[in-house]
Amino acid sequence: MSxxxxxxxxxxxxxxxxxxxxxxxxxxxxxxxxxxxxxxxNLAAVNYHFRDKEGLYSEVIGxxxxxxxxxxxxxxxxxxxxxPEQRLEGVVRAFLQRALSxxxxxxxxxxxxxxxxxxxxxxxxxxxxxxxxxHDLLLEIIAQLAPERSDESRWLCAQSxxxxxxxxxxxxxxxxxLRPDWGQLSVSExxxxxxxxxxxLTLAGLRG
Amino acid sequence: MSxxxxxxxxxxxxxxxxxxxxxxxxxxxxxxxxxxxxxxxNLAAVNYHFRDKEGLYSEVIGxxxxxxxxxxxxxxxxxxxxxPEQRLEGVVRAFLQRALSxxxxxxxxxxxxxxxxxxxxxxxxxxxxxxxxxHDLLLEIIAQLAPERSDESRWLCAQSxxxxxxxxxxxxxxxxxLRPDWGQLSVSExxxxxxxxxxxLTLAGLRG
DNA sequence: TGACGTTTCATACAAGTGTTTGATACAAGT
DNA sequence: ACTTGTATCAAACACTTGTATGAAACGTCA
Numbered sequence: 001m002s003x004x005x006x007x008x009x010x011x012x013x014x015x016x017x018x019x020x021x022x023x024x025x026x027x028x029x030x031x032x033x034x035x036x037x038x039x040x041x042n043l044a045a046v047n048y049h050f051r052d053k054e055g056l057y058s059e060v061i062g063x064x065x066x067x068x069x070x071x072x073x074x075x076x077x078x079x080x081x082x083x084p085e086q087r088l089e090g091v092v093r094a095f096l097q098r099a100l101s102x103x104x105x106x107x108x109x110x111x112x113x114x115x116x117x118x119x120x121x122x123x124x125x126x127x128x129x130x131x132x133x134x135h136d137l138l139l140e141i142i143a144q145l146a147p148e149r150s151d152e153s154r155w156l157c158a159q160s161x162x163x164x165x166x167x168x169x170x171x172x173x174x175x176x177x178l179r180p181d182w183g184q185l186s187v188s189e190x191x192x193x194x195x196x197x198x199x200x201l202t203l204a205g206l207r208g
Numbered sequence: 209m210s211x212x213x214x215x216x217x218x219x220x221x222x223x224x225x226x227x228x229x230x231x232x233x234x235x236x237x238x239x240x241x242x243x244x245x246x247x248x249x250n251l252a253a254v255n256y257h258f259r260d261k262e263g264l265y266s267e268v269i270g271x272x273x274x275x276x277x278x279x280x281x282x283x284x285x286x287x288x289x290x291x292p293e294q295r296l297e298g299v300v301r302a303f304l305q306r307a308l309s310x311x312x313x314x315x316x317x318x319x320x321x322x323x324x325x326x327x328x329x330x331x332x333x334x335x336x337x338x339x340x341x342x343h344d345l346l347l348e349i350i351a352q353l354a355p356e357r358s359d360e361s362r363w364l365c366a367q368s369x370x371x372x373x374x375x376x377x378x379x380x381x382x383x384x385x386l387r388p389d390w391g392q393l394s395v396s397e398x399x400x401x402x403x404x405x406x407x408x409l410t411l412a413g414l415r416g
Numbered sequence: 417t418g419a420c421g422t423t424t425c426a427t428a429c430a431a432g433t434g435t436t437t438g439a440t441a442c443a444a445g446t
Numbered sequence: 447a448c449t450t451g452t453a454t455c456a457a458a459c460a461c462t463t464g465t466a467t468g469a470a471a472c473g474t475c476a
Contacts, residue, residue, distance in 0.1 A: 010453085026326060028237040032434070042455050047435060049453095113325050116379050117318070118234060127385050135386055155387060156405045163375030164368050171324050171374070177335050178343055179363060197364045201413040208412020218423085239463065250425050255465060257423095418476090425470075433462070440455075446448085 011049050013039040016105070019060045023107030027057060027120055061115075061122045064108050065129045072098045074133045084144040089199045091138055092165060096191045096198075099169035113170040138162070146206045157206060164198045219257050221247040227268045231315035235265060235328055269323075269330045272316050273337050280306045282341045292352040297407045299346055300373060304399045304406075307377035321378040346370070354414045365414060372406045 017039040021030045032046045032053055039045075050056040076090030076097075099109045112130070115123055138158040146154060168175070168190075176183035185193075225247040229238045240254045240261055247253075258264040284298030284305075307317045320338070323331055346366040354362060376383070376398075384391035393401075 026234055026236065028234070031432080033432085042453095043434095044436080044455070045453085053434065110325070116382060117321050117325050119381055123381060124385060127382055131382060131386065152401075153405070156402075157409065159375065159383065160372050160406070160409060163379075164371045166379070167367065167371030167374060171371075173327055173331060174324060174335055174339060175367065177332065178339065193360075194364075197361070198368070200416070201365065201368060204416020205409040205413030208408070208415065240465095241463080250423095251427095251464095252425070252466085253423085261464065420474085420476100421472105422474100423470105423472075425468105427467085427469105429464105429466080431463080431465105434460095436459070437457085438455105439457105440453100442453085443451095445450080 010039065010041050010045060014041060014045060014049060014056065015059055015063055018056050019064060019111065020105065020107045022057060022060060023110035023114065026114060026118065032056070057120070058122065061111070061126065064111060065126060068098060068108060069130060069133065072101075074137050084141050085199075085203060087141045088138075088145070088161075088202065089195060091134065091141065092161065092198050092202075093191065093195045095134065095162070095165040096168070096194055099165060100187055100191055109169050113166075134162070142206065145203070149206075157202070160205075161198065161202055164202075165194075168194050218247065218249050218253060222249060222253060222257060222264065223268055223271055226264050227272060227319065228315040230265060230268060231318035231322065234322060234326065240264070265328070266330065269319070269334065272319060273334060276306060276316060276338060277341065280309075282345050292349050293407075293411060295349045296346075296353070296369075296410065297403060299342065299349065300369065300406050300410075301399065301403045303342065303370070303373040304376070304402055307373060308395055308399055317377050321374075342370070350414065353411070357414075365410070368413075369406065369410055372410075373402075376402050 014035065018030070018035045021035050021038070024030075033043060035056075036043050036045055046053065046056050050059055072094045074091065074094060075087065076092075076094035078087050078090030080087075082090075112126065115126060135158065138161060139154060142149075142154045142157050146157070149157070182190075222243065226238070226243045229243050229246070232238075241251060243264075244251050244253055254261065254264050258267055280302045282299065282302060283295065284300075284302035286295050286298030288295075290298075320334065323334060343366065346369060347362060350357075350362045350365050354365070357365070390398075
């Protein structure tokens with residue numbers, strides 16, 4: 001069992017490769033044969049380590065959730081004592097980093113985007129552990145910025161922020177066709193510009 | 209050949225059923241067996257009428273595009289002479305109607321959302337015929353509302369509008385979990401509230 | 417009516433799928 | 447030395463998939 005250092009390597013390799021392929025092809029179109037091939041593992045490895053294909057998928061979702069907010073915390077590293085403007089910028093930047101960054105394997109955002117279009121039963125878990133913290137934090141900040149708004153209005157504003165962050169990632173295919181020069185920008189440059197754009201537009205909108 | 213009234217019925221039924229199933233399951237996961245079953249047609253009908261599965265898919269995309277902007281024109285029925293504020297509201301309402309309305313078969317928005325996450329080669333066609341008109345119209349209106357902004361800034365603002373319209377449809381699964389009372393609202397009621405929210409937030413943001 | 421083109425049908429087939437099985441290798445513990 | 451638990455492997459299984467085929471049914475027109 002202490003040999004598991006060796007065994008965990010193939011297990012981890014499977015999770016990593018599977019994440020990428022699930023994100024690229026979708027759950028159903030992804031084949032465990034391709035996953036095992038690319039992971040340098042035998043076809044039966046998935047069955048041995050994860051019981052079946054869905055067990056592997058669950059592990060992929062789980063590990064993605066676990067490492068996601070851990071690397072880019074919801075508040076973007078901005079403390080609760082900072083101004084609400086700075087806190088908003090922190091949330092937006094962290095969201096964009098999670099969604100767009102290439103340091104993270106780029107497929108993680110794709111996995112989540114796919115889950116929203118094509119839920120697979122794991123959606124409540126994702127919401128509980130990923131969306132909820134960001135959602136609540138954003139509501140808190142907006143309540144500071146626009147206390148005069150109704151509860152529903154504040155909630156809609158929070159969704160508008162998330163909508164913009166989300167859109168600029170999962171519609172990047174379309175955006176690059178509509179505006180070719182946007183495709184030339186580096187990822188980090190996009191994050192800078194989008195953070196600035198979304199925060200300033202939202203702040204102005206909230207005050208209007 | 210004039211008998212084709214009967215044959216076109218099964219052809220049309222196939223397109224309609226296929227659209228719904230492609231939207232629900234995705235191209236690969238959708239099976240022509242299920243499509244033919246629900247359309248009350250024989251298994252070989254797809255092969256006969258559309259050559260193969262991809263031919264059917266192309267026809268579905270094509271017919272969706274053709275009827276989409278035709279029923280809900282990009283400008284929402286607001287004339288070019290109206291105020292930019294009214295025109296913006298028209299665009300937003302039309303977009304939300306296309307995306308959320310149940311009079312239209314509800315799967316059409318899902319088809320498009322899926323194409324963005326999982327392009328299938330038909331994406332350029334969709335952009336050319338659907339996204340481009342909305343995109344250009346929105347840019348024109350925003351140029352009226354905020355002429356002092358840079359070209360890139362106006363473009364980003366246009367995307368922010370589209371992002372919000374799009375998000376409230378394709379993330380409705382998530383939204384209903386985060387805010388259960390939102391799920392109780394009727395579709396037309398949602399459209400009213402979202403139109404008001406998005407236009408006012410955007411107008412305030414543009415002026416800030 | 418009878419020939420013809422069009423459409424529908426049951427059936428078959430090859431390819432690809434997830435899963436299972438039994439054998440094998442290896443290390444650790446007794 | 448023997449057993450035990452873990453991990454990997456090749457092979458096979460049962461099933462679904464898209465596609466192809468040939469016969470039958472249908473309506474149209476001479």
